[in-house]
Amino acid sequence: MPWKTMEVRDQRVRFVVEAATVEKPLSQLCAEFGISRPTGYLWIDRYREGGVAAIAERSRRPRCSPEKIPEALEEQVVVLRQCYPDWGAQAGRAAVRRLAPAGRSKPALAGTEASLRGGAE
Numbered sequence: 001m002p003w004k005t006m007e008v009r010d011q012r013v014r015f016v017v018e019a020a021t022v023e024k025p026l027s028q029l030c031a032e033f034g035i036s037r038p039t040g041y042l043w044i045d046r047y048r049e050g051g052v053a054a055i056a057e058r059s060r061r062p063r064c065s066p067e068k069i070p071e072a073l074e075e076q077v078v079v080l081r082q083c084y085p086d087w088g089a090q091a092g093r094a095a096v097r098r099l100a101p102a103g104r105s106k107p108a109l110a111g112t113e114a115s116l117r118g119g120a121e
Contacts, residue, residue, distance in 0.1 A: 012055040015040065016047045071097060089113035 015033050019026060019040065030040040046054040069077070076099050080092060087095075092113075 008057050009052075009055070012043050012047075013052055016043055016055065019044055069096075 002092070011033065014037070016082065018029055022100075024032075026040055027037055030037050035043075043055050075094065077092060077096055080087070080095055084091070
């Protein structure tokens with residue numbers, strides 16, 4: 001028997017409609033849809049607040065990155081990369097740590113590596 005494929009939005013709408021009919025207990029309905037009860041309540045609350053648009057899939061990207069490498073420092077990393085194309089992330093990080101402003105946390109290896117690749121994370 002093939003798997004049922006369904007869009008996330010369609011599944012959420014179907015769940016909310018079935019929850020509104022109150023034919024089954026919410027815990028049973030959540031089990032049928034393979035979600036937890038807190039998630040079920042979350043979808044219902046979002047639907048009540050904003051309709052179908054509110055229960056659409058949301059971005060999981062963080063709103064801010066407080067430890068992000070400052071742009072000025074990232075530009076210096078790019079210049080270092082152009083001057084020393086053979087350097088990898090560890091050598092680049094060592095140089096960047098010397099350039100980083102005092103009192104600021106030093107960039108991690110992953111952030112330095114992303115900057116050395118061209119600034120794309």
